[in-house]
Amino acid sequence: MEKYRLLAHTADGKFQAFGKTIDEAFANAALALASLMWDWEKIEKRVNFPVQVEGNDLEQLLYKFLEEIIFLLDTKNFLLGSVESLKIERKEERYSLRAFFLGDNHPELYEIYGDVKAITYNEMKIEKSDHFTVQVVVDM
Amino acid sequence: MELRKINDNTWEIPKHGEMRVPALIYASRKLLESVKGDLTLEQAKNVACLNGIQRMSYVMPDAHQGYGFPIGGVAAFDLDSGIISPGGVGYDINCGVRVLRTDYTEKDITARRQELLAEIFKEVPAGVGKGGVTRLSRDVLKQILIRGAEWTVENGYGTKEDLQMTEEQGRMKDADWTYISNRAMERGIPQLGTLGAGNHFLEFQKVAQIYDRDVARIFGIDAEGQILVMIHCGSRGLGHQVASDYIQSMEDKFGIKGLPDRELIHAPLRSPLGQQYYKSMCSAVNYAFANRQMIAHWVRNVFNKVLGSSQGMRQIYDVCHNVAKIEKHKIEGKEKDVCIHRKGATRSFGPGRLEIPEVYRAIGQPVIIPGSMGTASYILVGTAEAEELSFSSTAHGAGRVMSRHEALRRFRGEQIRDELAKKGIELKSTSWKGVAEEASAAYKDVDEVVRVSHEVGIGRLVVRVVPLGVMKG
Numbered sequence: 332m333e334k335y336r337l338l339a340h341t342a343d344g345k346f347q348a349f350g351k352t353i354d355e356a357f358a359n360a361a362l363a364l365a366s367l368m369w370d371w372e373k374i375e376k377r378v379n380f381p382v383q384v385e386g387n388d389l390e391q392l393l394y395k396f397l398e399e400i401i402f403l404l405d406t407k408n409f410l411l412g413s414v415e416s417l418k419i420e421r422k423e424e425r426y427s428l429r430a431f432f433l434g435d436n437h438p439e440l441y442e443i444y445g446d447v448k449a450i451t452y453n454e455m456k457i458e459k460s461d462h463f464t465v466q467v468v469v470d471m
Numbered sequence: 472m473e474l475r476k477i478n479d480n481t482w483e484i485p486k487h488g489e490m491r492v493p494a495l496i497y498a499s500r501k502l503l504e505s506v507k508g509d510l511t512l513e514q515a516k517n518v519a520c521l522n523g524i525q526r527m528s529y530v531m532p533d534a535h536q537g538y539g540f541p542i543g544g545v546a547a548f549d550l551d552s553g554i555i556s557p558g559g560v561g562y563d564i565n566c567g568v569r570v571l572r573t574d575y576t577e578k579d580i581t582a583r584r585q586e587l588l589a590e591i592f593k594e595v596p597a598g599v600g601k602g603g604v605t606r607l608s609r610d611v612l613k614q615i616l617i618r619g620a621e622w623t624v625e626n627g628y629g630t631k632e633d634l635q636m637t638e639e640q641g642r643m644k645d646a647d648w649t650y651i652s653n654r655a656m657e658r659g660i661p662q663l664g665t666l667g668a669g670n671h672f673l674e675f676q677k678v679a680q681i682y683d684r685d686v687a688r689i690f691g692i693d694a695e696g697q698i699l700v701m702i703h704c705g706s707r708g709l710g711h712q713v714a715s716d717y718i719q720s721m722e723d724k725f726g727i728k729g730l731p732d733r734e735l736i737h738a739p740l741r742s743p744l745g746q747q748y749y750k751s752m753c754s755a756v757n758y759a760f761a762n763r764q765m766i767a768h769w770v771r772n773v774f775n776k777v778l779g780s781s782q783g784m785r786q787i788y789d790v791c792h793n794v795a796k797i798e799k800h801k802i803e804g805k806e807k808d809v810c811i812h813r814k815g816a817t818r819s820f821g822p823g824r825l826e827i828p829e830v831y832r833a834i835g836q837p838v839i840i841p842g843s844m845g846t847a848s849y850i851l852v853g854t855a856e857a858e859e860l861s862f863s864s865t866a867h868g869a870g871r872v873m874s875r876h877e878a879l880r881r882f883r884g885e886q887i888r889d890e891l892a893k894k895g896i897e898l899k900s901t902s903w904k905g906v907a908e909e910a911s912a913a914y915k916d917v918d919e920v921v922r923v924s925h926e927v928g929i930g931r932l933v934v935r936v937v938p939l940g941v942m943k944g
Contacts, residue, residue: 339874341509341535367875368599387723390733398715404599405658405708443599444904445875446668446944449562449711452718452733453538470538470562470711471669471875 332462335363344447344469345454349462353389356463357396357428358414364397364469365411368404368445374412375440376433385427389457392419392426393465397450403432410434410441447471472512480532480927484512490519496530497861497927502919505872509536511543517731518546522739523553525802525809529861531816532923533870533915537561539734542815545864547800548740550808555745556737557721557752559812561793562714564752565759566671566705567638568790568839569767570850572691573774574783575698577677580939587675587777588897588940594769595673597666597944598901607660615663616648619757620764628768629786635828637789638818641760643753643796650747651709651754652716659709659758664765668905668944670868671704672844673766676936679847683933686834686852690787692934699936700774700784701848702766703841704944705793706759713755717748740810749795749810756794763789787850788828788837792817792867798826800862811862819865819930821855838930840921843869843914844906845891845898847937849921851930865930866920873913882907891941900943909943 335348346363350356365371382399386392403409409432417430435441449470456466475483477495482503484494494515498506506512511534518540519528525547534543539558548554580587607615615622620634620641634641648656666673678697681687692699706713721736724744730736738745771781795812802809820827820836827836835853842848846869857863873881884903887910891898900906924930 337876339876341871341874344875391719391722394715395719401708402654402658402712405662406660438599442902442904443668444902445908446599446905448669449715451538451562455733468538 334359337363337366340468344445344471345467347464347466349464351462353463354417354419356465357393357419358417358430360393360397360465360467361400361411361414364400364447367447367469367471369410369441369443371412373441374410375435376412377435378409380409380432382430382432383428385425387425389426390452390455392428393455393457393467394450394452396428397467401447401449408436408438410438445471472516480923484516490516491524492519492527494519494528494530497532497923497929499919499923502532502915502923505915506534511536511541514539514541514732515544517735518544521546521548521554521737523549525549529864531864531866533866533868533920535870537814539732540812540814543866543870544814545812545816545861547809547811547862550740550797550810553740553810554737555740555749555795555810556735556812557714557717557748558734558736559814560714560752560795561814562711563705563793564710564713564755565791566793567759567763568792568841569702569763570787570839571700571767571770571784572787573698573700575778577696577698577939579778580698583777584897584940587773588899588942590773590777591673591770592899592942594773595666595766595942596664597668597942599668607663609656609660612656612660613648615761616651616754616757617646618642620760623761623764628765633764633767633786636786637760638791641764643756645750646753646757647750648754650751651713655709655712655716658712659707662707662709663758663762665707666704666766666944667707668901670909671944673770673942674701674938675699675940676701676848676938678934679937680935683852683931686933689830689834690837690850690933691785700770701839701841702763704762704766706755707762709758710755713751717751720744752795756791760789788839790817790839801858813864815867816864817867818863819853819857820863821853821857838865840866840917841868842917843911844909844943845887845896845938845941846911846917847935849917849932850934850936851921851924852933854928854931856928857930860927861929865924869914869917869920871913872915875908878908878910878913879904882910896938897940898943906943
């Protein structure tokens with residue numbers, strides 16, 4: 332299964348990410364987002380950040396999870412290279428997610444070609460068939 | 472959806488279903504075709520359903536699909552029964568444009584163009600993941616959030632006259648940093664005084680055509696060939712985070728049931744959450760004013776260094792194109808305060824409005840409409856009719872027609888640079904891929920956008936400028 336696919340969207344960035352599990356689909360969504368800004372496969376894994384977010388529903392969880400990537404870029408100069416040990420849990424009416432981001436905090440070593448300003452709920456979809464698909468549009 | 476033609480440039484979605492008011496679209500047939508290709512009209516209709524909306528839900532000539540509100544959407548809400556919506560302002564709060572005039576003409580800088588651009592590139596931090604030159608303390612950031620460009624001017628970046636020539640005099644007075652999250656502040660601290668990336672740019676330009684010499688002269692533009700400087704950027708990560716934070720808190724408070732679009736989330740303007748968002752938004756607006764003020768100061772320094780003087784580099788104006796404000800407008804013959812949202816739209820006050828600088832009060836405010844990278848930009852003048860037509864608002868730029876993905880597939884940044892060089896335009900960027908994404912072919916024709924604005928009467932043509940040097944983040 333491919334990890335993700337970038338889709339055409341007039342003004343912004345749009346992608347679908349896939350996974351056998353919802354966890355895998357979320358992790359691939361993080362890579363898809365990174366691919367709009369830099370080549371995540373080229374990023375050295377020098378540093379690691381634990382990530383923990385909560386949401387009222389899966390959509391909000393996805394929004395907040397992806398926002399961590401932009402937040403870490405803006406505040407720690409962190410470029411995501413991979414996502415490890417991503418685990419989503421549901422407790423009563425709330426969802427929580429834990430994961431580790433691996434990557435580099437030396438942005439000057441890489442070409443950063445895109446600027447994602449924000450995650451959006453526009454056309455956001457989280458669907459299950461024989462696999463999971465998440466779709467996100469981001470503001471660029 | 473039914474679309475009724477009012478005239479060649481005006482179209483109406485009549486009130487139906489849950490719409491409280493009709494929606495009105497200013498577009499030529501050509502622009503309308505591209506608008507019909509996405510969700511713009513649907514989104515304009517959704518806005519027309521919101522509580523307290525006044526008169527019409529307006530769509531500007533450069534509109535395209537946004538999130539919640541369309542980009543190019545203008546809507547005013549009653550202060551008591553109305554709402555405020557982060558999606559009606561946009562993520563990049565106070566994304567805007569500043570223009571400086573100079574005493575230089577094309578021949579003064581022709582030989583120095585590359586040097587000028589290289590020096591600007593050195594002085595003004597740009598690109599993704601690039602912080603500013605100074606790391607602010609949290610206390611200084613709080614000052615900036617409250618006082619905007621005033622703080623920057625007091626600290627040596629520019630002059631008091633710059634403040635006079637800035638929308639809101641560079642400071643929205645309702646700002647209150649206490650409602651801004653730590654996360655937003657953390658994003659704001661490293662990024663003050665940075666251009667950012669994406670569609671943000673800094674250009675030096677020459678005046679290519681003057682449509683209205685009398686008005687142009689009052690703006691400080693005397694002749695073809697005169698050099699101007701244009702700066703297009705916003706509130707960076709801080710503003711984006713404020714938008715995102717309040718979208719989440721409004722969801723938590725009011726839920727998303729019944730919303731046709733999750734980013735249409737809003738709060739009653741008078742509610743505590745509505746007020747907290749408004750005051751936070753004002754703070755982010757101030758951050759963006761301070762940001763453009765610092766960048767303008769550095770550009771003056773570069774002109775001084777390379778050309779020997781920055782005298783005469785007076786600011787023509789600085790406009791916001793993503794903002795919500797309390798303004799007086801005429802509703803059913805009576806003047807009243809409303810909360811106007813301009814998302815990807817520029818204020819276009821005509822003669823007489825007290826909010827605009829005294830020197831422009833007899834003619835109307837300058838309206839700055841940047842084109843896409845490497846193409847023409849325009850300065851228009853606000854009109855009296857715009858009050859009736861669009862709550863004194865007009866377009867804000869070109870508006871995309873092609874996805875970044877498609878642009879990357881079709882163009883190469885280096886090739887765009889070479890083509891622009893043949894036309895006498897120097898281009899420098901932190902990323903060639905980024906340049907390809909911003910190829911002008913991926914944008915609507917800005918000439919068509921301003922033509923419609925002019926014909927409708929929501930902003931009249933004054934000057935057309937073309938770039939000589941382009942710095943893209």
